[in-house]
Amino acid sequence: MRFIFKTDYDQDIRILKHSGYWWSYGILLAVLAALPFVVGSYLQSQVVFVLIYAIVGVALMILTGFTGQASLGHAAFLAIGAYTAAYLQKLGVPFIVYFPAAAILTGIVGAMVGFPALRLTGIYLVIATIAFAFIVEEILARWESVTHGNEGMRVRTLDIVGIPLPRDGEAFYFLCLFTLVGCILLALNLLRSPTGRAFIAIRDSETAGKSMGIDLAAYKVKSFAISAAITGLAGVLFAHKMTFISPEMFTLLLSIEFIMVIIIGGAFGVHGAVFGAIFIVMVDPFLTALKDDVPVLAAGIASSLGMASDAAGKLRDTMSSIGSAAGLKGAIYGLIIMMFILFEPYGLYGRWLKVKLFFQLFPLYKKATFKRQKTYVKSERNR
Amino acid sequence: MLDFIQQLVSGIALGCVYGLIALGFVLIYKATEVVNFAQGDLMMMGGFFVFTFIGLLGLDYWLGFLFAVCGMAVFGMATERVLVRPILGYPQFSIVMATIGLGYFLRSIAGMIWGTDDLKIDTPFSNGVFKIGDLVLAHDKLSVIVATVILCAVLYAFFNYTRMGTAMRATSENMLAAYYMGIPVKRVVSLIWAISAAVAATAGVLLAPITFIHSNVGLALGLKAFPAAVLGGFGSIPGALVGGLIIGVIETLAGFYLPQGWKDVAPYIVLLVVLLVRPQGLFGPSMRKKV
Known part of the structure; x- marks a missing residue:
């Protein structure tokens, strides 16, 4: 855990708060600069x-x-x-x-x-x-x-x-x-x-x-x-x-x-x-890849668990027909939105901060740090 | 002149459709200040339910109607329990997003279960017409108008003159205070979602012969009903009806008299103008800021 002792106001509003920022963002930029030549x-x-x-x-x-x-x-x-x-x-x-x-x-x-x-x-x-x-x-x-x-x-x-x-x-x-x-x-x-x-x-x-x-x-x-x-x-x-x-x-x-x-x-x-x-x-190519791979994978697992080969083949076909059903993408989109709002209201960056804090404070991390205060609905009409 | 009256009448019929869906928005907003973007999709689900009962299982129209409405009421309650209750009290926009997600989900699931073709059912209102002089009014449209007016009146009375309605208004005003007064807030919220889904189902059943049943009907109508609710002042039951009528009439008249393309935009232009003049809508209570 790093402690920063702030001695003046400029330190408080600095974009790169400490030397670690130079390293991490420098590496990120270097990776991004190299990316088109690699992928x-x-x-x-x-x-x-x-x-x-x-x-x-x-x-x-x-x-x-x-x-x-x-x-x-x-x-x-x-x-x-x-x-x-x-x-x-x-x-x-x-x-x-x-x-x-x-x-x-x-x-x-x-x-x-x-x-x-x-x-x-x-x-x-x-x-x-x-x-x-x-x-x-x-x-x-x-x-x-x-x-x-x-x-x-x-x-x-x-x-x-x-x-x-x-x-x-x-x-x-x-x-x-x-x-x-x-x-x-x-x-x-x-x-x-x-x-x-x-x-x-x-x-x-x-x-x-x-x-x-x-x-x-x-x-x-x-x-x-x-x-x-x-x-x-x-x-x-x-x-x-x-x-x-x-x-x-x-x-x-x-x-x-x-x-x-x-x-x-x-x-x-x-x-x-x-x-x-x-x-x-990235969710789109990921889903496409999933659509092709998951049925085959599931059939493979099923047959290795002792399922007859024609039954496993049938399983693969059913799963791929579900996977290629029109509108599956919409359903998954909807589920993703609902799941994020219900279970991860701070989003991916919030999860990242939680994981980071967990390691920084290692044995002392409290779940309550990020708990949202539950409030009662107050009318917006006279707010 | 006859053209004008005929257009006006079909505008009113269309407006009642919007009003009926807007009523669902308004009910949930009135009790919990949640804006349910999936309202149109609940209506679509109601249509599919009635298709299942009447078209597939071969039930009598009225029995199928009843089952569809009850089924959707249960569905609305379940939605409230699973999706809305855990996030009630968080910023309004996150709830809006959750219901947008629900809408996406319902649309694709309905498309996957019932297919993407236009479905239709036979109703007692199909094909009949009602004539006053040269004016022609189809029975199915008339049924929507009558149902909207009756539902509006019943719900208005319910909210203003019954104990439960008062409890709902109290809940919307201040949930914590409502708890203190011994109002079963959770049950109130569940009930309001059930009522709202039932209203949506009614709209779906009545619209089934007019627009047919397909998975995108909810989105298209919901996006028109939403301005209707806002125009009338979110949270006002007569406002939903009036807003719906205004949007419907403007849309029909713009489609008839103005060049192509105005039909879809005119309601939104009117909406923006009204919001500029009266930010709280036509019938909304005036907003006052308190610290």
């Missing part, structure tokens, strides 16, 4: 999706995790970023211009969503963001002169000052990695500034924050704008990764997936966004 192209492409989801996760973390404003409309912000990139690229605008331009435009739209959100709390805010996302989806489908409607838009290969960055290449991977690291650093720096502390105060108690002199309206709009702008950046990368975008890619289900990222990761720290993104993106 195959499929896994690399999955990791790129992890990075893009993690960027959205960081954005949502700022809004939902730290400001306490729920949003089920982030797919719409992603869509605005993606379409801005596609449209500006078609007009011949270079990447260096349209990358920030997408962020700025999405940020402005985010601020516009933030304004009605000032008066809404809880469930009203959720429905307002859903409504916003539906309207954006419909606009994308109808504004054919810009978005080509439901036919969708092709996105050409990304190109920075004449150097093309194909979507499967290492360079594109590094672009995503740099964007994610930049966004994480931005989020961490934001959260240790007065703005970030104001966000956290708003999450914990609006009334208390207000009486401490925090301008609720300004900070909520700021939070929405920053979150949307970061999602816009992710949208540009998403568009280039997909090479084709159409309105039906940015539905409510995608927004729910983004919320799952932070809930599964743990909605109280930026780490959670990354953990959640890894989980959400």
Whole structure:
């Protein structure tokens, strides 16, 4: 166990708290830098999706995790970023211009969503963001002169000052990695500034924050704008990764997936966004692999336990027919969400912290350290 | 003019459908401040239950109706016990996510059990029409309107004039205080989920001849009923009905008079405008902040 004696304020808000951080994050970055040269192209492409989801996760973390404003409309912000990139690229605008331009435009739209959100709390805010996302989806489908409607838009290969960055290449991977690291650093720096502390105060108690002199309206709009702008950046990368975008890619289900990222990761720290993104993106190939392997494995175990070979074959067929049933993925998604909320409310990052603390305090770990206080429902109507 | 009235009437019928589902949202919210995103999927389950009883087992319509409603009530209670009770009292958004997860789960399970084809059942309301002059109203739609109005009235009376209803309102106001007053809070919460699931099942059974039964019907209708509940002011029973009517009428009229594409968006635009002016919805109690 390491004890840090804090002697001044700067030490308290430092991003890298002690030398151990240099080592662990340095090694992590080195591994990530080496990754594209080690793994195959499929896994690399999955990791790129992890990075893009993690960027959205960081954005949502700022809004939902730290400001306490729920949003089920982030797919719409992603869509605005993606379409801005596609449209500006078609007009011949270079990447260096349209990358920030997408962020700025999405940020402005985010601020516009933030304004009605000032008066809404809880469930009203959720429905307002859903409504916003539906309207954006419909606009994308109808504004054919810009978005080509439901036919969708092709996105050409990304190109920075004449150097093309194909979507499967290492360079594109590094672009995503740099964007994610930049966004994480931005989020961490934001959260240790007065703005970030104001966000956290708003999450914990609006009334208390207000009486401490925090301008609720300004900070909520700021939070929405920053979150949307970061999602816009992710949208540009998403568009280039997909090479084709159409309105039906940015539905409510995608927004729910983004919320799952932070809930599964743990909605109280930026780490959670990354953990959640890894989980959400990797669950799909994992399930596919499981679908192929588990029936064979089960039949193998059954026959080694003395089951007749035709019975074992039948078992394998039944299991693979269950595994390939349409909609199994949805059921497993639903189960995962429910299980995490019931049994692991702090998400994967919370589990990580628990395991870490267990080893740090080894014989003295108490389960109660992370126990949540059970509260009685108090009406939100007069809170 | 006749066109307009005809559109208005079918808008009202559609609105009653939304109102009926919104009623389920409102009931649970009113008693426990939990927003059940799986309400539409509970309705879908009700439809499949009645299909099993009537279409597969060959029971009489009314008997199948009764069984489906009772079955869903038990199902609602079980859901409350397993999924909601352990997380009651935690931030509202985590409960919302849990019910979204439940919705996902129910949709795929229903798809796996009953298949992905459109199912339909014969009801006493199928195919009949009701005529006033040139106005045409199908019996199945009329049955939805009548059922919605009756259910709204009964539930409104239940909440305002019975001991149990008062206990439910007290629970929603302050759960701890309700415990102190000797209200069996856990039973109240179970009961409210049972009632809500039963209302959803009723909606599912009545909609079965209109929309057919398939696993995605709940999501589509639930996403429209949800704005209806919000528009009326979450937590107000007449509000759910009025909200549903507004959404239904706007959707139908927008589909008829405005260019294509407005039909699906118009309800949401109206919703956003209403929320801008009255953040607590049309019939919601005014929110006041207390420290």
